[in-house]
Amino acid sequence: MAAKFELYTDKSGEFRFRLKAGNGENILASEGYKQKASAENGIKSVKENAGDDGRYERKETAAGKHMFNLKASNGQVIGTSQSYASASGRDNGIESVKKNAPEADTDDQT
Numbered sequence: 001m002a003a004k005f006e007l008y009t010d011k012s013g014e015f016r017f018r019l020k021a022g023n024g025e026n027i028l029a030s031e032g033y034k035q036k037a038s039a040e041n042g043i044k045s046v047k048e049n050a051g052d053d054g055r056y057e058r059k060e061t062a063a064g065k066h067m068f069n070l071k072a073s074n075g076q077v078i079g080t081s082q083s084y085a086s087a088s089g090r091d092n093g094i095e096s097v098k099k100n101a102p103e104a105d106t107d108d109q110t
Helices: 036-049 087-103
Strands: 004-009 015-020 026-029 056-060 066-071 077-080 105-108
Touching: 004 036, 015 036, 015 087, 026 077, 026 087, 036 066, 036 077, 036 087, 056 087, 066 087
Parallel strands: 004 105
Antiparallel strands: 004 015, 015 026, 056 066, 066 077
């Protein structure tokens, strides 16, 4: 199974997307958007920025887990990862986004 973006509507009626790896794991999730076109632009931005290592903000949570944000050129967060037990797990997640996002198709579930 190839990686894909899933575009969906959440319980509050906002549009969101998530990038799923080929194994079905969620590797990046968006914020909620009021307009579907805004979520679609978010997917486009992920594809455009995924290959630039400087766009990844590597963070540690208060609980000692590791995560990352992918940011656009204007500094706005366009996607957030899950929490990882280790920094190496987080770094593997980043590499997965870099590899998979640019060519991933979108599964529109709205």
